Amino acid sequence: MSARTPETDVEKLTADEAAREHARLGEEIAGHDRRYYQDDAPTVSDAEYDALRRRYEAIEAAYPELRGIDSLSDKVGAAPAAKFAKVRHRVPMLSLGNAFADDDVEEFVARIRRFLGLPTDADVTFTAEPKIDGLSCSLRYENGVFVQAATRGDGFEGEDVTANVRTISEIPSRLTGEDVPAVFEVRGEVYMGHADFAAINERQSAAGRPLFANPRNAAAGSLRQLDPAITASRPLRFFAYAWGEVGEGGLPADTQFGVIKAFARWGLPTNPLTVLCHSAAELLAHYRRIGDGRAGLGYDIDGVVYKVDSLALQGRLGFVSRSPRWAIAHKFPAQRAITQLERIEIQVGRTGALTPVAKLTPITVGGVVVSNASLHNEDYIKGIGGSGEPIRGTFEDQPVDIREGDWVTIQRAGDVIPQVVDVVLERRPPEARPYSFPTVCPACGSHAVREDGEVVRRCTGGLICPAQAVERIRHFVSRDAFDIEGLGEKQVQAFHDWGLVKQPADIFTLEARDSDPSSLTRLKNRDGWGEISAKNLFAAIEERRHVPVNRFLYALGIRHVGETNAKRLMRHFLTLEALRETARAAVMPGEVHPKGNEAWAELTGIEGIGAVVAEAVVDFFQEPNNEAVLDALVREVTPEPMEAVAAATAVAGKTVVFTGALEKMTRDEAKAMAERLGAKVAGSVSKKTDYVVAGADAGSKLAKARELGVAVLSEDEWLILAGAG
Missing domain, CATH: 1.10.150.20 (5' to 3' exonuclease, C-terminal subdomain)
Incomplete structure (x- = not known):
């Protein structure tokens, strides 16, 4: 019999030959999957890989007995990685400020005009786009080729989800266009459509697995799977709407709308409902059109995002805290439902604050099951107010108190913690009694007191209060603080209960104290832990010795x-x-x-x-x-040291005070520019001040600068020094 080759027709293979080739192909494909999905270093072309896959599947079709539970025909990607690597965003992925009322939008537009010193009749163009309710993601392209994807994380550091994003068919592996920069980071939202969500929950139900609460949770859970094959089995989608790092070649347009148009030319999915508006009235009109058609979109949105269209104006406006001044998210009204408040529990926070929480009969609000809601503070329960408007009964115009057993209205807006906003007085049980707020800490028994002028009652136990100790350590390891992977709320509580971690420094001595090989209480021997999980935790702690x-x-x-x-x-x-x-x-x-x-x-x-x-x-x-x-x-x-906020400039690290009336920019704009260039803006003059920038009618600050010998600059001199003159 003649020797068989890889090109031999499948139907001519014997059963033994088919089994051997099936096993060989399986090993070869699995190797390519590892190099592609985990190592990001493919060794064959897509065409070669597809040919291997087709032959593998053809053999299984001819010999069905070879298709076992480990068949690669049912898998996409490589075996799951041990954990996600961290990715530092070269340009932070910041959040947006929120607007909830028409007045907020009008103030947003007016505030931009004030900041830029524009007259009320000057034209300012905005983009308006649906705010997709999904998971933010950044895609990095180099020379047009997709090389990395990362979640938003804390805005400065996210998780590497490259292998999973490669499975999303809507995201191109290569951008097409002559104006694609050498390096380009696309920002957008990964989401799941309504029909796809319903289908995946049907599959979950048929398999006896828990159902997803809503499309956003399904999308987020799917994208963060350690096994890309699971992600590939779930129908994720993507909309591109922003960008991060831009390399040689620069942006393809000088407006937000123009760049989004370029995205579509390059092959990226963009939202067709993005429009240009020229006033607050036009923005609000588009918001209402989007809201009216929301149910028929086929995917979840929770508002509309407005952005100043001119990139030059965006640069002048800059950022405040974690949000751009030039953009805002106009959220849709909160969703409400009525349920019963079964009891009120008091939680003790890391600062000793006693916070009341309503424990509710579970109810679905906006697609999410809610069983807890905020009651804010002692005064809010009494109906005095204390946080926003006081509670008012549904058939009463007077403030009313909140009692255990009451039927209450729950409000939930986006990711905001659900709140009790109304009491249904006609359904109040006759046995319900006014709630007596505790005057001692439920965690340690210390006195709980209210300081003059405060609405919060606080535990005086300080460091002896176990609730505060645990909460302080939870805060210490949280995402925006030390961000120690594997040390979440349950682990912190357990370590505190075991006496292993009483203060932050104990975290970093944990491994050394755990090194006694004869001890039966080593971490790897404790309930819920093992050798690998303990080793991973110690490695994660070691990574955070420099922050x-x-x-x-x-x-x-x-x-x-x-x-x-x-x-x-x-x-x-x-x-x-x-x-x-x-x-x-x-x-x-x-x-x-x-x-x-x-x-x-x-x-x-x-x-x-x-x-x-x-x-x-x-x-x-x-x-x-x-x-x-x-x-x-x-x-x-x-x-x-903090990461540099700007490239090295003549004013980076210098302390600057602005005083008097400036002519070429508003005071706010001048401060924003200084901070963008790495300067430190102060509100008063001292010996440590480097420059005082004095405009017209400068007063006491100018006199103080001269008294201390601080350098005084005119507005023009400042602009020249800052490289903007």
């Missing part, structure tokens, strides 16, 4: 110091030690209030940092217990 100093500061959980204020403080002080020294010096011996001292003036002079934040920072660093905890932590962790 940006602003994230380090945010992780400490100082009251009023969120992500934005942490950045403001560290842009000014640069190092943690410099901040600590200033905070220590801000209160001199015998002083009750630190105001008037030079260190205090420096803290409060930072743009955006007022007396409330400054006092919280001073209180934290003056507290001996906090100092001890911090000293232990910095022995284990190195806070690194």
Whole structure:
């Protein structure tokens, strides 16, 4: 009999020959899958790979007995990776500010005009596009070829989902067009359509698996599968609407709308409902058209996004905190439902705040099952108000209290925590009694007190309160802080209960303390853990021994110091030690209030940092217990300088104060430009000020600058120095 070759017709193969070739092809295809989906380094062309796949499937068709449970005909991609790698976004993926009412939209347009110093009749064009309810994703193309995909993550660092995104048929592997930049990051939304969602839930039900709550959850869960084959089996879609890093060649247009048009030319899916508008009235009209046709779109949206169309104006407007000034998301009205409030539970937060939570009879609101809702605070329950408008009964115009057993209206808007917004008084049970808010902490029994002027009642237990200790550590390891993979809420609680982690520094000494080979209480021997999971956790902890100093500061959980204020403080002080020294010096011996001292003036002079934040920072660093905890932590962790906010410029790192009336730009625009160039903008003049930019009618700040010998620049001199003159 003549020798068989790979080209031999399948029907001419014997059963033994078919089995051997089937096994060989299976190994070869699996190897190619690993190199393509996991290593991102394919060794054959798509045509060669497809030929191998076709022959493999043809053999199975001719010899069905070879198609077992491990058949590659039922799989796409490689075996699952151990975990997702991290991807640092070269250009941050920031979030959008929200608008909920027509007035918010009108104010957004007016605010842009004010910021740019434009007259009310000057034309400003906007794009308006549906806000897709999915999962944000960034796609990196090099020389037109798709090379990497990442989730949004915390906006600065996401997860590498390249292998999974390759399975989404709507996303092109290559962009086509002569004007595609050498490097281009496409930003957009991965989502699942209504029909596809219904079909996947039918399959889940038939297989006896849990159903997905809504299309967004299904899309997010599908994209973050460790096995690309699972992602490939789920019908994901994509809309492109923004961009990140842009390399040589630059953008293909000078407007938002023009770039989106280029996306479509290049082969990317874009939303056909994106339009141009020239006023707040036009934006609102489009919003209503989209809202009226929302049910027939075939996919979920939760609002409309408005963006200034001119990229030049976008550059002038810049960003505030984590959001662009030139864009806003106009959300659709909240969705509501009525259910019964079974009981009120008190949760103790990381700052000791006692927060009431309504435990509800589960009900579906906007496609999501809701069993908990926010009650805000003590006054809100009493019907006094305390957070937004007071509760008002459905048939009463007077504030009413909230009681256990009440039938209540629940409101949910987007990803906002559901809230109790109404009490259905005619259904109130006769046995329902006014709720008595606790005056002791349910976690440690310490007194819970309200300070003058505050609506929040707080535990006085401090460091002895287990609820605060756990919450502080949960905050410390959270995504926007140290972001330690594998150390979530359940793990933190368990480590605290086991006595392994009582303060942040304990996290970084955990592996050393776990090294006794004879101990039966080693992490790998504990319930829910094993050798591999323990090893992965220790590796994740080791990766976080170096973190940006602003994230380090945010992780400490100082009251009023969120992500934005942490950045403001560290842009000014640069190092943690410099901040600590200033905070220590801000209160001199015998002083009750630190105001008037030079260190205090420096803290409060930072743009955006007022007396409330400054006092919280001073209180934290003056507290001996906090100092001890911090000293232990910095022995284990190195806070690194913040990533540069701009390329090296003549004003990067310099402290600038603007005073007087500027002629060529508004004061807000000048501050935004300075921050964009890496300068630190302060609100008052001190010895540490590098430049005072003085416009017309400059007053006391100019006099102070001359007194201290600080360099004074005119507006034109500042623009030349900044490279914009």
